[in-house]
Every structure is written in C-alpha cells, then in structure tokens.
Amino acid sequence: MYDPSMRVLTVLELLQVHTHLTGPELARRLEVSTRTVQRYVARLQDLGIPVESSRGVGGSYRLSPGFRLPPLMFNNDEAFALSLGLRALGHLGLDAPVLGALSAGLKLERVLPFSVAERVRGVEDAVTLDPTPWTIPTDPDILQGAAMAIRSSRRVAFSYQNHAGEASRREVSPYSVLHHDGRWYLVGHCHLRDSVRIFRLDRIREPSVLEQTFVRPEGFDAKAFLYSRMPFVQEAHQIEVWLDCPLEEVRKKLPSSRVQLEELRGGTRLSCTRDLLEPFAAMLLGLGVRLEVVGPPGLKEVFLTLAQRASAAAHSP
Numbered sequence: 464m465y466d467p468s469m470r471v472l473t474v475l476e477l478l479q480v481h482t483h484l485t486g487p488e489l490a491r492r493l494e495v496s497t498r499t500v501q502r503y504v505a506r507l508q509d510l511g512i513p514v515e516s517s518r519g520v521g522g523s524y525r526l527s528p529g530f531r532l533p534p535l536m537f538n539n540d541e542a543f544a545l546s547l548g549l550r551a552l553g554h555l556g557l558d559a560p561v562l563g564a565l566s567a568g569l570k571l572e573r574v575l576p577f578s579v580a581e582r583v584r585g586v587e588d589a590v591t592l593d594p595t596p597w598t599i600p601t602d603p604d605i606l607q608g609a610a611m612a613i614r615s616s617r618r619v620a621f622s623y624q625n626h627a628g629e630a631s632r633r634e635v636s637p638y639s640v641l642h643h644d645g646r647w648y649l650v651g652h653c654h655l656r657d658s659v660r661i662f663r664l665d666r667i668r669e670p671s672v673l674e675q676t677f678v679r680p681e682g683f684d685a686k687a688f689l690y691s692r693m694p695f696v697q698e699a700h701q702i703e704v705w706l707d708c709p710l711e712e713v714r715k716k717l718p719s720s721r722v723q724l725e726e727l728r729g730g731t732r733l734s735c736t737r738d739l740l741e742p743f744a745a746m747l748l749g750l751g752v753r754l755e756v757v758g759p760p761g762l763k764e765v766f767l768t769l770a771q772r773a774s775a776a777a778h779s780p
Contacts, residue, residue: 624668626698631655638685646663648664700759705732
C-alpha cells in the first residue's frame with residue numbers, strides 16, 4: 464500500500480496521463496473514498512499544482528491546459544522495474560533500441576535520488592541476463608511499423624520469404640505482434656491466401672502501411688492462435704518421434720506451445736517443426752528416456768553424430 468504522500472503523487476501521475484478523471488474514478492483506482500481524493504487534490508493545489516475541478520453531474524478533475532511535469536518521481540520498486548526492463552530489452556533480438564535503452568538508463572540515473580540510484584546500480588552490477596541461443600535478430604523498424612499499423616487498423620504490404628527461400632508479395636490485415644521463443648511473429652489475415660496466417664518478422668522485407676483499413680474480428684485471441692499453430696510453423700524440418708514416457712510427464716518437461724503431444728503405445732508421440740536438428744536432438748537426449756525416430760531421416764544421422772562425439776569425450780585422456 465502507498466503512504467498518503469505517494470497517493471498524492473499517484474493522483475498527479477493519473478491526471479498527467481488522462482485529460483480528466485472524476486472523483487469516483489480516482490477513488491476506485493486509489494482504493495480510497497471520494498472525500499479522501501478531495502484532500503489529495505487540495506494538497507496538490509497547496510503545492511502549486513494547477514488542478515482544476517468542475518462540479519455537478521459529470522464533474523471531474525484535470526490539470527490546467529499546457530501544464531505538464533516530467534515523470535521523474537520513482538519509488539524503489541518503480542526504479543527497479545525500469546532498470547531491469549531496460550536491460551532486458553537488449554535480449555529481444557532488437558539491435559537498434561539497445562542504444563536507446565542505454566541512453567534512457569543514463570537519463571533515469573541522473574534524476575533519481577541517491578539512495579534509489581544506488582539500488583539501480585546494484586541491480587546492474589549483480590544481475591546478468593543471458594540471451595537465449597534461439598533469439599533471431601529482427602529489424603526494430605519493421606516491428607514499430609507493424610505496431611503502428613495495428614494501432615491504426617490499416618493493412619500492410621511486404622515481401623515475404625518462407626523457410627524454403629521462396630519469395631512472395633503479401634497484403635495483410637495485422638491483428639497482433641507477439642514475441643515467443645526468441646522470435647517475433649505477426650498474426651493477421653493474409654489476403655493472398657484468404658486466411659489468418661503467421662509471419663516471422665525477420666523474414667519480412669520492404670514493408671509499407673496501406674490506406675485500406677480493416678476491422679479485427681471480435682474476440683480473436685492472437686496468442687492462442689499462435690500457440691495452436693506453433694508446432695507446425697513452417698521451418699526446415701518436420702519432426703516426429705516416439706518417447707517411452709507418459710504424456711503427462713513429457714508435458715512437464717517440454718513447452719507445449721512448440722510441440723504437439725499425444726498418447727501412443729503407452730508413451731508419447733511428439734510432432735513439431737524446427738530449423739535446426741542438432742540442438743533439438745540434444746534436448747531430446749536430455750529428457751533421459753528411450754525414444755524412436757519416425758522422421759526425418761536426417762535426425763537419425765544427427766543422433767549418430769552426437770553419439771560419436773559423446774564416445775570420443777568419454778574415452779578422452
């Protein structure tokens with residue numbers, strides 16, 4: 464819970480974000496009474512903050528037009544969240560924003576109270592973020608363009624290269640952009656295929672925002688759609704193996720959004736697609752269960768290579 468002074472500052476922050484807010488709205492957000500809100504507003508006015516109020520039905524509070532304060536008042540938890548978030552930005556496969564994150568971090572440090580700045584520096588010195596080896600670099604301009612098109616409900620056009628290297632020109636009504644397993648994806652209605660499709664942002668070239676608008680289907684869950692298609696998103700290899708392990712045990716060990724699992728012969732059949740076979744084969748060996756390779760044939764060759772390396776390591780001096 465905030466102390467009273469922090470609640471007063473929270474009122475100021477809310478009024479900077481919203482053009483106007485009613486007393487009941489502020490009371491609900493702060494979990495206090497409307498009379499308490501009046502006291503908070505009076506405190507702001509005593510400090511010289513020009514908070515205006517209108518009475519009667521539909522009455523509300525607002526800051527005088529043109530008055531804005533930079534959001535430089537952070538408590539310890541907010542500063543910690545900002546510092547950690549800025550550092551994590553560099554591990555999302557977006558190269559350009561890293562410099563922006565560094566600049567923002569320096570500005571943040573300059574305006575923080577000494578005690579809070581010390582805590583932020585402690586986080587930076589002590590916390591190490593290791594990027595996943597699956598991360599695929601993505602052009603941040605493409606991500607920003609897609610986000611703006613989604614916000615304005617406008618179609619986008621781009622050249623797209625699939626996993627086989629085949630290029631095509633697409634026109635898409637973009638519904639959502641998602642980050643998953645080191646990759647950025649665009650989910651939307653492809654007008655060339657006349658169906659909802661998934662596109663990897665790192666495979667998009669020459670994007671442009673069109674004038675045509677669209678209406679997103681009501682209730683469409685882009686995340687659920689992506690997860691339901693993830694095991695079969697187009698990649699170089701179609702994999703199927705049988706694991707000598709109960710289905711529920713396999714589910715505890717593997718991310719369900721990246722593979723399809725089903726019971727078979729007292730064990731589990733696993734199906735998915737992958738660009739690289741060797742890391743996936745090593746991950747399967749790490750499960751510690753007997754397995755049978757159904758396909759592709761190249762996966763067996765990869766297991767043989769791994770076995771030879773393991774044997775050489777086991778017999779090394």
